[in-house]
Amino acid sequence: MSYCVHCGVELDPSLKKCPLCSTPVLDPNNIPYFEASSPYPSQKGKVEPVRRKDAAIFVSILLLTISITCGLLNRLVFSRNLWSLLVIGFCLVIWVICIPFIFYRKLSPYLAVLLDGLSISFYLYLISRLTGSADWLYYLGLPIVALFTLLLEAFMLLIMKINHSFFSVTLYIFSLIPLSCIGIELLCRNFLESPLRITWSAIVLTVCVVFIIAIVTIILLPRVREEARRRLHF
Amino acid sequence: MRQNKHAKKPVRTTWYKLDLSAIVYPTLQRRDFSSVYRLSVLLKEPVKPDILQTAVDKTLPRFPTYKSAIRKGLFWRYLEPNNRPGPFVQRDINNPCMPMPFKANNRYLLRIYYYDCRISLEAHHSLGDGTGGMYLLQTITAQYLRELGASIKCGGFVLDIHEEPDPGELEDAYMRYSNANVRPPRPSEKTYRVRGTKEPFYTLNIINGILSSTEVKNVAKQYHVTITEYLNAVLLYALLEKQESEKPLKRLPVRIAMPVNLRRFFPSKTLRNFITMIYPSVDPRLGEYSFEEIVLHVHNYMQYYINEKFLRGDITTNAATQRHPLIRIVPLFLKDFVVRLFYTRVQDKNSSAGLTNMGALKVPEDMVPYLERFDICMGQPFSRRTNCAIISFQDTLTIGFASSIKEADVERYFFRRLIRDGIHVTIESNRETS
Numbered sequence: 001m002s003y004c005v006h007c008g009v010e011l012d013p014s015l016k017k018c019p020l021c022s023t024p025v026l027d028p029n030n031i032p033y034f035e036a037s038s039p040y041p042s043q044k045g046k047v048e049p050v051r052r053k054d055a056a057i058f059v060s061i062l063l064l065t066i067s068i069t070c071g072l073l074n075r076l077v078f079s080r081n082l083w084s085l086l087v088i089g090f091c092l093v094i095w096v097i098c099i100p101f102i103f104y105r106k107l108s109p110y111l112a113v114l115l116d117g118l119s120i121s122f123y124l125y126l127i128s129r130l131t132g133s134a135d136w137l138y139y140l141g142l143p144i145v146a147l148f149t150l151l152l153e154a155f156m157l158l159i160m161k162i163n164h165s166f167f168s169v170t171l172y173i174f175s176l177i178p179l180s181c182i183g184i185e186l187l188c189r190n191f192l193e194s195p196l197r198i199t200w201s202a203i204v205l206t207v208c209v210v211f212i213i214a215i216v217t218i219i220l221l222p223r224v225r226e227e228a229r230r231r232l233h234f
Numbered sequence: 235m236r237q238n239k240h241a242k243k244p245v246r247t248t249w250y251k252l253d254l255s256a257i258v259y260p261t262l263q264r265r266d267f268s269s270v271y272r273l274s275v276l277l278k279e280p281v282k283p284d285i286l287q288t289a290v291d292k293t294l295p296r297f298p299t300y301k302s303a304i305r306k307g308l309f310w311r312y313l314e315p316n317n318r319p320g321p322f323v324q325r326d327i328n329n330p331c332m333p334m335p336f337k338a339n340n341r342y343l344l345r346i347y348y349y350d351c352r353i354s355l356e357a358h359h360s361l362g363d364g365t366g367g368m369y370l371l372q373t374i375t376a377q378y379l380r381e382l383g384a385s386i387k388c389g390g391f392v393l394d395i396h397e398e399p400d401p402g403e404l405e406d407a408y409m410r411y412s413n414a415n416v417r418p419p420r421p422s423e424k425t426y427r428v429r430g431t432k433e434p435f436y437t438l439n440i441i442n443g444i445l446s447s448t449e450v451k452n453v454a455k456q457y458h459v460t461i462t463e464y465l466n467a468v469l470l471y472a473l474l475e476k477q478e479s480e481k482p483l484k485r486l487p488v489r490i491a492m493p494v495n496l497r498r499f500f501p502s503k504t505l506r507n508f509i510t511m512i513y514p515s516v517d518p519r520l521g522e523y524s525f526e527e528i529v530l531h532v533h534n535y536m537q538y539y540i541n542e543k544f545l546r547g548d549i550t551t552n553a554a555t556q557r558h559p560l561i562r563i564v565p566l567f568l569k570d571f572v573v574r575l576f577y578t579r580v581q582d583k584n585s586s587a588g589l590t591n592m593g594a595l596k597v598p599e600d601m602v603p604y605l606e607r608f609d610i611c612m613g614q615p616f617s618r619r620t621n622c623a624i625i626s627f628q629d630t631l632t633i634g635f636a637s638s639i640k641e642a643d644v645e646r647y648f649f650r651r652l653i654r655d656g657i658h659v660t661i662e663s664n665r666e667t668s
Contacts, residue, residue, distance in 0.1 A: 007646060008653040009443070010660040019441050019663035020646035040664035041349050044436060045327030048338035 002027060014038035055102045063091040085130055089123040109156055117149030139191045147183045151176050171215045178205040250299055250313040254408040254553055255507035256360040260304060260311055261573045262616060266435050268333040269359035271613045273371045274352050276606035281348040287323045289378035290346055296395045297370050299404055299506055300361050303341035309566055316341050323348055328664055329438045331613040334358050351606065364592055365495055366505035369393060372597060379604050386600045400503055407502035412553035414546045421513055426477050426486040426586045428619045430639030438614055441645045442662040443633040447626045453655045459533045462591045466490060467529040469622055470516050472647035473586050489515035491585035499542045510548050512539050513585060588612055588621040595627045611636050620644050
C-alpha cells in the first residue's frame with residue numbers, strides 16, 4: 001500500500017507515479033512492488049474504419065448506367081455521330097477522380113493526381129477524335145494537362161514533405177501560379193505560331209514575386225511571423 | 235428452402251424518432267469525438283467472454299432502442315432496428331470511450347468490453363442516458379450470472395428479458411412533460427475554461443478515486459448538505475484553485491454542467507434520454523469564496539432549481555426549439571451546421587467542467603454477493619477540459635475523471651480537498667506513469 005507524499009491519496013499498487021502530481025512512488029524496502037498488474041489494459045483501441053462500399057457501388061452503377069443509356073441512345077436514335085463518347089469519357093473522368101475518395105482511400109495522392117491527368121488527357125483525345133482535329137490536342141491540350149499535373153504533384157510534394165504551415169502553403173501557391181501562367185502563355189503562343197515571349201503572365205509574375213518576397217520576409221522574421229499569425233488567424 | 239428464398243421480406247415499420255437530447259449528440263460527432271459514456275461493473279470473479287456474449291445476445295432484443303442503428307432523414311435523424319450480427323464482446327482497451335462512427339461496428343452504437351473481473355458497457359448518448367444504460371448493463375450482468383448458475387430475480391434495474399418491451403420504455407418522455415406556460419431563458423455567460431495540453435488522438439486519461447460512501451456522507455453531513463452538493467462544491471473549489479493558479483488578468487465565473495435525472499420528478503419508465511442540465515456556479519469577481527461559502531452557495535442553488543416547476547420550465551424551453559415549425563422544415567445539414575455552431579460558440583463555453591452523479595445504485599438482493607463495485611466514465615469531453623462522474627454501490631463511491639489533456643491539476647485540487655476533509659481516497663489511473 002503506497003501513499004503519495006504530496007497528495008495524501010492511496011495509490012493503486014500498479015502505479016509508479018502519483019497520477020495527480022507525478023511524484024514517483026519510492027519504497028526502498030520493497031523494490032519489486034511494481035509487479036502488480038494494472039486495473040487498466042495496456043492495449044490501445046482504434047476506431048474501425050467505415051465501409052464506403054455502398055457509396056462506391058452506387059457511384060459506379062450510376063455512372064455506368066449513364067454511359068450505357070447514352071451509348072444506346074447514340075446507337076439507336078441519334079446516330080449521326082459518336083457524341084455519346086463525350087458523355088462516356090466524362091463519366092470515366094468522374095469515376096477516376098472519385099477513386100481516392102470512395103473506392104480506395106489508401107491510394108497514393110501522387111498516383112491519384114497522375115491518374116486524373118491521364119483520364120483528362122484521354123477525354124481530350126476523345127474530343128479530338130470526334131471533332132477530327134488533332135493539332136490543338138498535341139500542341140495545347142495535352143501539354144497544358146501535363147503542366148498542371150506536374151505542378152499539382154510538386155504542390156503536394158512540398159506540402160507533405162517540406163512544410164504545411166499557413167504561410168508555407170501560401171508561398172507555394174504564389175510560386176506555382178506564375179509558373180502555370182507562363183506555361184499557358186508560352187504554349188498558346190507556340191500553338192498560334194507567335195514569337196515566344198511573355199506579356200500578361202509577366203504581370204502575374206511581378207505581382208506574385210512581390211507576394212513571395214513579403215511572405216519569405218514574414219517566414220524569416222519570427223517576430224513578424226507570430227504577429228501576422230495572430231492577426232490573420234481564422 | 236425454396237419457399238424461404240422467395241418469401242417476401244417483412245416491411246420495416248418500426249423506427250424511433252430521436253429524443254430531444256439525442257438530437258444534439260450526433261451533430262457533434264467528429265473524427266476524434268463522439269458523445270459516448272461508459273458504465274462498468276466489477277465482479278468478484280474473472281469474466282468469461284463466451285458466456286458474456288451469450289448473455290448479451292439474449293438480453294439485447296429486450297432493449298430495442300439499444301439494438302438499433304442511427305440513420306439520416308431529410309430533416310431529422312432517426313433510429314431503426316439493427317438486425318446485423320453483434321455487438322460482439324471484446325477485450326477491454328486502454329483508451330475507453332473512443333469515437334464511435336455510425337457506420338462502423340455493424341452500425342451498433344454499443345460496445346461491450348471485458349477485462350479481468352470487469353464488464354464495461356459503452357453507449358452513444360443518442361441511444362439513452364446513464365440510467366437507460368444502467369438498465370442494460372445490470373440486465374446483461376444478471377443474465378451473465380444466471381448463465382453461470384446463479385438465481386437472480388428481476389427488479390430494480392434488472393428487467394425481465396422474456397417480457398415484451400413496455401412502450402413507456404421507448405417513449406420520448408420530454409414531449410409528455412414539456413408543457414409549462416412559460417419558457418425561462420437559457421443561461422449563457424462566458425465562463426472559465428480549463429486550458430491544457432491536448433493529448434494525441436486515441437488517448438483518454440482516466441483517474442478513478444475510490445472512496446467510502448459512509449465517510450463522504452458523514453463529511454457532507456458536517457456541512458449540512460447532500461453528497462452531490464458537497465462533491466459539486468469540491469469540484470467548483472478545484473476549478474477556482476486552478477483558475478487562481480494561472481494568475482489570470484481577468485477572472486471568470488466557474489460553472490459546472492450537471493445533468494439531473496428527470497425520472498425523479500416526472501414519472502417515466504423511459505430507457506432513453508430524460509435528463510436536463512443545471513449549472514451550479516461561483517463567481518470569483520464578487521469576492522473570495524471560502525470552501526464553506528461555496529458549499530452553502532451550491533446547496534442553496536440546488537434547493538432553488540431542482541424541483542418539478544423549474545425543471546418543467548427548462549424542458550419546455552428546450553422542446554420549443556424542436557417543435558418550432560420553421561425549424562422543423564429546415565434540412566438536416568443546415569440544422570447540423572447551426573447546432574454545431576451554437577454548441578461550440580455558446581453551449582461549450584457555458585461551463586468549466588461536467589459533473590454527473592448516478593447516485594447510490596440499487597441491485598437485486600441476489601446479485602449483491604457477486605458484485606464488487608460500479609465504475610462510471612462520462613466520456614471524452616468536447617473541448618479541452620475534464621469531466622467528472624460519480625457512482626456509488628454499497629459502501630464504495632467511485633469518482634471517475636476523464637480528460638484528454640495532459641495536466642491533472644483539477645483532479646489534484648479535487649482529491650487533495652477530500653483528503654483535507656479527512657476522506658480516505660484510493661487512486662487508480664490509466665495514465666502513463668512509467
